[in-house]
Amino acid sequence: MTQTTLDPVLFAKAIADETRQKIMKLTCCRWRSVNEIVEQLNVTQPTVSHHLALLRAAGLVNFKEDGKQTYYQLNRDLVTVCCDQIIAKFSTEVESNSTCCTGEPQ
């Protein structure tokens, strides 16, 4: 049920913040509770929750609740898909899969 696509502009906006990229890095490889994340950063708990909600809305983190705690983990597959999508987007002039740019641009 994790999200598999995201528009390149929305993806860029979602990751265009230092605090969010720090959160993404902290959660890239294991589940982290909100408190764990707060302890690693120099921002308040509501600020962390705010960024997590934003990343969650973009589908960039998965989460699971366990009692009092909520755990978050980066959706690494989506990051990869989006990055590949950006590379592809700027490899052709038009919105198709026609070939372009294979030769030397004049």
Added chain:
Amino acid sequence: MTQTTLDPVLFAKAIADETRQKIMKLTCCRWRSVNEIVEQLNVTQPTVSHHLALLRAAGLVNFKEDGKQTYYQLNRDLVTVCCDQIIAKFSTEVESNSTCCTGEPQ
């Protein structure tokens, strides 16, 4: 003399705008004058110049002047490098090339 690296946060900020991504796409495969770009978008010439200056500062476009005109072209290599860098950044918990995340995160 074209730029070859760019911090992931700065890269994301630079491309986190629809107009700029449109400009990037227009210039991805050939040199375009400012006027050509303006004609393709629904924004004024100063707005386009503003975005071009921003992309130029980030090293994301190359440019050459020819008489009255200035031509811009996307630095596609840098886009690729930055995207690869983002994928790599969120594949390890720490700022090293030590292994991590190769198994199933618990």
Added chain:
DNA sequence: TTGACATATAGACGATCATCTATATAATAC
């Protein structure tokens, strides 16, 4: 040299954003 054209810069304005404090919600422990 004067006028037309191409681009850049300056300054203003409204919108979005990152952060904070205060507080609500919900789960657990005693």
Added chain:
DNA sequence: GTATTATATAGATGATCGTCTATATGTCAA
């Protein structure tokens, strides 16, 4: 039940951003 802990939400505030109009700068043609 009451206190404590974990997280989310609400609302405020200052900063950043995207866009516009007006204008400056620089190049070419007549």
